[in-house]
Amino acid sequence: MGPSGIGKTTLLKLIGGQLRPDSGRVLVGGLDFQRLSRKQLFDARAKMGMLFQSGALFSDLTVFENIAFPLRAHTQLPDEMIRDIVVMKLNAVGLRGARNLMPSELSGGMTRRVALARTIALDPDLIMYDEPFAGQDPIAMGVLVQLIRLLNDALGLTSVLVSHDISEALSICDHAIIIADGRVIGAGAPSELKAMDSPLVNQFINGLPDGPVPFHFPAGDYAQDLLTNR
Amino acid sequence: MIDFIRRSGRSGLDFCAAVGRASIFLLRAIVGLSLSGKGLKLLARQIYRVGVLSLIIIIVSGLFIGMVLGLQGYSILVDYGSEQAVGQMVALTLVRELGPVVTALLFAGRAGSALTAEIGLMKATEQLSSMEMMGVDPLKRVIAPRFWAGFISMPILAAIFSMVGIFGGMLISVDWLGVYDGAFWSNMQKAVEFNNDVINGMIKAVVFGWVCTWIAVFQGYDLVPTSEGISAATTKTVVYSSLSVLGLDFLLTAVMFGGI
Amino acid sequence: MYQRSMELVVGVFILLGALAMVFLALQVSGLSLDSQRATYKVYAQFDDLGGLNVRGRVSLAGVTIGRVNNVSLDKESYSALVELEIYTEVDNLSTDSVASIQTSGLLGDKYIAISVGADEEYLADGDTIFDTQSALNLEKLIGAFASGQADF
Numbered sequence: 001m002g003p004s005g006i007g008k009t010t011l012l013k014l015i016g017g018q019l020r021p022d023s024g025r026v027l028v029g030g031l032d033f034q035r036l037s038r039k040q041l042f043d044a045r046a047k048m049g050m051l052f053q054s055g056a057l058f059s060d061l062t063v064f065e066n067i068a069f070p071l072r073a074h075t076q077l078p079d080e081m082i083r084d085i086v087v088m089k090l091n092a093v094g095l096r097g098a099r100n101l102m103p104s105e106l107s108g109g110m111t112r113r114v115a116l117a118r119t120i121a122l123d124p125d126l127i128m129y130d131e132p133f134a135g136q137d138p139i140a141m142g143v144l145v146q147l148i149r150l151l152n153d154a155l156g157l158t159s160v161l162v163s164h165d166i167s168e169a170l171s172i173c174d175h176a177i178i179i180a181d182g183r184v185i186g187a188g189a190p191s192e193l194k195a196m197d198s199p200l201v202n203q204f205i206n207g208l209p210d211g212p213v214p215f216h217f218p219a220g221d222y223a224q225d226l227l228t229n230r
Numbered sequence: 231m232i233d234f235i236r237r238s239g240r241s242g243l244d245f246c247a248a249v250g251r252a253s254i255f256l257l258r259a260i261v262g263l264s265l266s267g268k269g270l271k272l273l274a275r276q277i278y279r280v281g282v283l284s285l286i287i288i289i290v291s292g293l294f295i296g297m298v299l300g301l302q303g304y305s306i307l308v309d310y311g312s313e314q315a316v317g318q319m320v321a322l323t324l325v326r327e328l329g330p331v332v333t334a335l336l337f338a339g340r341a342g343s344a345l346t347a348e349i350g351l352m353k354a355t356e357q358l359s360s361m362e363m364m365g366v367d368p369l370k371r372v373i374a375p376r377f378w379a380g381f382i383s384m385p386i387l388a389a390i391f392s393m394v395g396i397f398g399g400m401l402i403s404v405d406w407l408g409v410y411d412g413a414f415w416s417n418m419q420k421a422v423e424f425n426n427d428v429i430n431g432m433i434k435a436v437v438f439g440w441v442c443t444w445i446a447v448f449q450g451y452d453l454v455p456t457s458e459g460i461s462a463a464t465t466k467t468v469v470y471s472s473l474s475v476l477g478l479d480f481l482l483t484a485v486m487f488g489g490i
Numbered sequence: 491m492y493q494r495s496m497e498l499v500v501g502v503f504i505l506l507g508a509l510a511m512v513f514l515a516l517q518v519s520g521l522s523l524d525s526q527r528a529t530y531k532v533y534a535q536f537d538d539l540g541g542l543n544v545r546g547r548v549s550l551a552g553v554t555i556g557r558v559n560n561v562s563l564d565k566e567s568y569s570a571l572v573e574l575e576i577y578t579e580v581d582n583l584s585t586d587s588v589a590s591i592q593t594s595g596l597l598g599d600k601y602i603a604i605s606v607g608a609d610e611e612y613l614a615d616g617d618t619i620f621d622t623q624s625a626l627n628l629e630k631l632i633g634a635f636a637s638g639q640a641d642f
Binding site: 013016018038042043044045046048049050052053054056057058059069070072073074115118122 | 268351352355356357359360361362363364365366367371
């Protein structure tokens with residue numbers, strides 16, 4: 001977790017190997033992504049999934065084809081089998097009836113659920129969520145929160161969730177890390193975080209408008225500014 | 231002064247880096263085409279979108295340009311009593327120059343900008359990223375079929391353009407202005423040489439198709455994923471493609487026809 | 491179903507392109523399928539080509555029987571050496587045939603006209619036509635006429 005613009009999404013892209021760090025190394029499952037060839041990298045990525053903020057469904061394919069896409073790309077399964085898997089995954093997110101819709105016909109919450117179904121299509125070991133709750137209505141948010149936790153436990157996978165929706169994120173996570181100013185300012189189980197007395201962590205968790213992160217963008221003296229304007 | 235040198239050096243380096251990026255990108259796109267059944271289906275789909283959907287504009291403009299050439303050529307040639315040479319004039323102009331060049335310009339406007347916008351939108355909505363994260367190389371899956379589709383469609387469109395244009399010229403000069411059609415065709419056949427004119431025109435079309443598609447897909451792939459970025463890249467595609475086509479046309483013409 | 495009809499359209503598109511190419515080849519550039527006709531080579535020397543080009547026509551009685559394959563300068567005699575390709579089916583050109591450079595129309599292309607002589611022997615591959623007439627040079631003619639030295 002962390003305030004906007006702090007580099008949370010960048011961190012996920014580093015884990016996924018889409019960006020290269022200027023210095024340091026990123027190890028995922030013991031593999032150093034910076035040392036892998038392009039092909040090895042793509043093979044390694046088949047074992048991880050990422051849910052993008054916008055869902056990133058392929059807009060020219062139906063819901064069904066979207067979920068079948070990773071299966072077709074990575075396996076040689078016959079069509080009937082792919083169909084069964086897709087129906088199962090869609091059922092898991094409760095959208096079995098929407099399989100013939102186009103992505104443009106889906107609501108925001110449904111888009112994200114379809115994207116989630118696509119992400120788990122290949123049964124990855126690691127799923128990264130990039131702001132899964134941003135811009136969702138309360139019902140869709142509740143559904144997503146529950147789904148993420150359920151899928152995590154049912155499939156036995158590792159989930160990395162990036163968010164600034166504190167209460168939702170804390171309600172489902174086992175371990176939370178808050179980053180700000182380019183460093184970790186607090187880490188631990190949700191209860192530990194809430195008990196921390198760091199003012200920055202406090203401001204963030206409780207959503208206070210002013211504090212160590214100031215309300216005002218850095219500027220000169222207010223009175224001075226008003227007077228010199230003439 | 232130092233600042234100026236620093237800035238120009240910087241933009242020079244940026245330019246070199248962009249050229250390098252574009253070349254690596256091109257190489258990957260060329261080798262990225264898979265000729266399996268699935269790859270061919272993707273290719274066919276893109277040929278449909280890049281080539282077939284450009285057909286109408288190509289045919290209509292070809293027809294009109296041929297008709298204008300017929301009309302203009304006739305009105306000049308008739309003064310010298312050699313209006314029967316209108317066929318060879320229309321055919322040579324179309325086959326050597328206007329066929330490939332105008333097709334490429336229309337192609338850049340119709341298909342190139344669409345390619346850029348489509349790929350740019352896929353990038354902006356993170357579709358390319360999510361494809362990468364699924365372990366599917368977007369260069370192979372998205373870029374390569376589009377690149378090859380443009381590369382294949384362009385000469386076909388240029389040939390159709392020339393053919394339709396010649397029919398347009400014939401329509402005007404033979405059917406309307408009354409040039410004897412036997413002389414129209416035989417003068418044309420005497421003047422147009424297959425090896426020189428038709429083949430060179432096709433080489434031009436191939437080169438233009440290559441350049442236009444390259445620019446279009448690269449601009450789409452390399453753009454800043456915002457709405458301003460997409461509109462800027464689409465504009466760049468059309469401007470760069472048109473300029474490259476006209477510049478290259480001069481170079482190719484000088485090499486092909488300048489020597490005789 | 492959608493995929494299938496799209497493939498059909500793409501196929502039609504490709505075929506249309508092939509058709510256009512064939513049209514450009516056959517109807518526009520007049521490429522006949524037997525354009526690579528068998529020929530044999532004959533040489534002729536001229537004092538003045540007057541604008542005869544490679545690929546120019548060689549005709550007999552107005553019918554095309556071959557083409558100019560190459561033009562070069564004969565260094566010893568300072569005259570132009572022209573290499574002609576004559577279709578093999580025209581194998582009865584006598585050795586004393588005359589090759590002359592003519593103009594089609596007043597300002598048209600230069601071509602070589604052959605008029606056959608009376609000899610019983612025929613030209614074969616590699617032979618030379620000795621009896622030649624150079625191009626009628628319009629500029630020289632006008633110049634001579636203007637200075638009153640016309641003697642033709």
